[in-house]
Amino acid sequence: MISIKQIKDLRLKTGAAVADCRQALEASGGDTGRALAWLAAASQKTAAAKKDRALAAGAVASYIHSNGALGVLLELRSETDFVSKNSDFRLLAEDLAMQVAAAAPADVEELLAQPFVKEPAQTVGELVRWYGQKFGERIEVGRFIRYEL
Numbered sequence: 253m254i255s256i257k258q259i260k261d262l263r264l265k266t267g268a269a270v271a272d273c274r275q276a277l278e279a280s281g282g283d284t285g286r287a288l289a290w291l292a293a294a295s296q297k298t299a300a301a302k303k304d305r306a307l308a309a310g311a312v313a314s315y316i317h318s319n320g321a322l323g324v325l326l327e328l329r330s331e332t333d334f335v336s337k338n339s340d341f342r343l344l345a346e347d348l349a350m351q352v353a354a355a356a357p358a359d360v361e362e363l364l365a366q367p368f369v370k371e372p373a374q375t376v377g378e379l380v381r382w383y384g385q386k387f388g389e390r391i392e393v394g395r396f397i398r399y400e401l
Contacts, residue, residue: 254278266291267386295385305390309336313345315353321401324349327394335387344383344391351376352396360393 254277262273262284268291276294280286307329315324328345330336347370348363357363364377371379384391 254282258282258284262287262291267382268295269388291385295381305331307331307390307392307394309333310394311336311342311345313342313349315346315349317353322353323399324352324396326352326396329392329394330387331389335389335391338387341383341387341391344379348376348380348393349396352398356398360395363393363396 254274258277259270259273262268262277263270266273266288268276272291272294273287276287276290277284279290309332310327310329313326313328315326317323326345326349328336328341328348330341335341347368351357351366351369352363354369355363355366357366364375364380366376368374368376368379374382380391380393
């Protein structure tokens with residue numbers, strides 16, 4: 253029997269829908285580790301199905317370091333303006349701009365491979381995929397530019 257607490261805990265960890273969390277826990281016999289793996293596999297299938305969708309919306313975020321000698325502009329793309337206007341989406345864009353300022357990646361591919369500065373146990377790419385799963389949309393870093401004096 254899967255408890256509401258198990259579903260809630262898994263949802264907090266993953267951002268996945270309640271029904272998906274329940275299904276993952278049922279498929280894994282209540283084992284959270286296996287449920288996480290199940291959700292990751294399901295998320296990859298969903299992402300593959302959405303890979304051809306147009307990214308018609310998004311947001312531009314900026315980060316200016318306190319010394320005024322370093323700044324970043326970053327474009328984060330989404331499928332709909334409903335997602336791009338979400339405060340969590342905007343926070344993600346700001347966090348990614350800060351990541352670019354702190355770690356100075358050469359390009360988007362390098363950015364996605366870096367450990368996330370706020371949570372080094374996960375990569376930036378994993379973070380972006382997690383938000384994509386949370387919103388049920390394809391999310392992608394479009395481009396960025398880093399200015400430094």
